[in-house]
Amino acid sequence: MNVDALADAKQVARREALARRKAAHSTDRGAGAGRLSELLAGHRGVPLSGYMPIRSEIDPRPAMAEASAYGPVAIPVIEGPGLPLHFALWEPEMPLVEGPFGACIPAEPQYVTPEILIVPLVAFTRAGARLGYGGGFYDRTLAKLRGEGAVLAIGFAYAAQEAEALPHDPNDQPLDLIVTETEVISPA
Ligand SMILES: Nc1nc2c(c(=O)[nH]1)N(C=O)[C@@H](CNc1ccc(C(=O)N[C@@H](CCC(=O)O)C(=O)O)cc1)CN2
Ligand SMILES: Nc1ncnc2c1ncn2[C@@H]1O[C@H](COP(=O)(O)OP(=O)(O)OP(=O)(O)O)[C@@H](O)[C@H]1O
Numbered sequence: 001m002n003v004d005a006l007a008d009a010k011q012v013a014r015r016e017a018l019a020r021r022k023a024a025h026s027t028d029r030g031a032g033a034g035r036l037s038e039l040l041a042g043h044r045g046v047p048l049s050g051y052m053p054i055r056s057e058i059d060p061r062p063a064m065a066e067a068s069a070y071g072p073v074a075i076p077v078i079e080g081p082g083l084p085l086h087f088a089l090w091e092p093e094m095p096l097v098e099g100p101f102g103a104c105i106p107a108e109p110q111y112v113t114p115e116i117l118i119v120p121l122v123a124f125t126r127a128g129a130r131l132g133y134g135g136g137f138y139d140r141t142l143a144k145l146r147g148e149g150a151v152l153a154i155g156f157a158y159a160a161q162e163a164e165a166l167p168h169d170p171n172d173q174p175l176d177l178i179v180t181e182t183e184v185i186s187p188a
Contacts, residue, residue, distance in 0.1 A: 001167070009167035013131055017123035017161050018056070024158035025056035032181040036063040036118065036156060039179060043152075045071035049087045049114035052096070052104040058181070060118050060156050065092045074112050076137070077105045084141040087114050101133070116152045117142070119175065123163045124155050128174040128187030131166050142173035152176050159183070 001009065040048070040063055050064035051057070052075055064073050074087035078100045088109035099105035119138055123131040132138055138153075145151045155175040159182045178185040 006167055006169055010131060010134065013163060013166055014122050014134070017131065017163060020160040021122065021158055022056045024160040025058070028058065028158070028181070030059070030062070032058045032156065032158070032179065033060060033062040035181065035184065036060060036154075036179045037066050039154070039177070039184060040067050040116070043116055046116050047072045047074070047112055047114045048116045048118070049074045049076060050090070050118045051075055051120045053120070054102045057120050058156055058158055061092075063118075064090065068092060072112055074114055075105065076103070076141075077109055077111075078135075078137065081135070082140075084144045085137050086111050088112070101135075113145070113148075115150065116154065117145075118154050118156050121155050121157050121161065121175075123161050123166055124157055124175060124178050125163055125166055126178075126185055126187065128155075128176070128178070129166045129168055129172065130155055130175050131163075136171065139171050139173045143171070146173070154179060156180075 050060045053059045067073050073090050075090045076085040077088050088106045095107040096104035097107050121130050153176050155178040159180040
């Protein structure tokens with residue numbers, strides 16, 4: 001597939017998955033964060049990044065709050081287009097300001113390097129493929145962190161965001177695990 005056709009295929013997959021995510025969000029009872037907490041309990045004290053949910057993203061904050069009692073928890077900060085994300089320490093109830101694209105960031109960021117990343121997404125496959133909003137931010141960030149040491153990338157999503165297959169390119173970074181409100185998926 002050429003570059004334009006690939007970008008178009010990603011846009012179509014995004015649009016379809018976002019419609020399913022919105023429907024799942026409207027009936028969400030919070031079961032996903034409980035499952036995420038159980039998984040994270042096996043990694044206590046390891047520096048972790050979560051995210052501040054935007055739009056209809058599944059909310060990881062209850063699991064982040066629990067993890068913050070045992071070790072550092074951070075949230076992503078965009079440094080600029082084409083750059084990897086940085087991660088700033090987060091605690092429940094801390095003062096936040098609105099960052100680029102509407103995701104909140106700490107008012108006074110203190111940067112850390114996470115070893116476990118809870119990764120927001122638009123669509124995923126059981127094989128560990130991920131589609132985001134199209135900025136390439138997590139792809140660049142995971143490529144950099146994986147070049148520096150061991151990282152665990154945990155996709156967090158509604159089960160309805162699963163796709164049979166997704167258009168992919170060489171820059172796409174795979175997920176090591178996927179947690180949904182119904183299961184934990186370990187890509188083969
Ligand atoms: N909660 C949350 N925080 C996050 C992310 C995320 O996906 N979720 N990010 C993960 O990277 C970064 C924000 N990245 C984003 C990049 C693009 C768009 C966005 O809205 N893009 C446009 C169109 C993009 C395109 O050209 O296709 C859009 O969707 O309308 C949103 C967030 C950092 N923080
Ligand atoms: N490691 C990288 N180096 C350079 N460019 C990259 C890298 N990773 C991704 N890109 C570029 O970023 C752009 C967006 O990528 P893609 O559509 O896969 O983003 P996404 O995974 O949906 O978004 P995000 O990771 O921000 O949630 C593409 O043009 C892609 O080639």
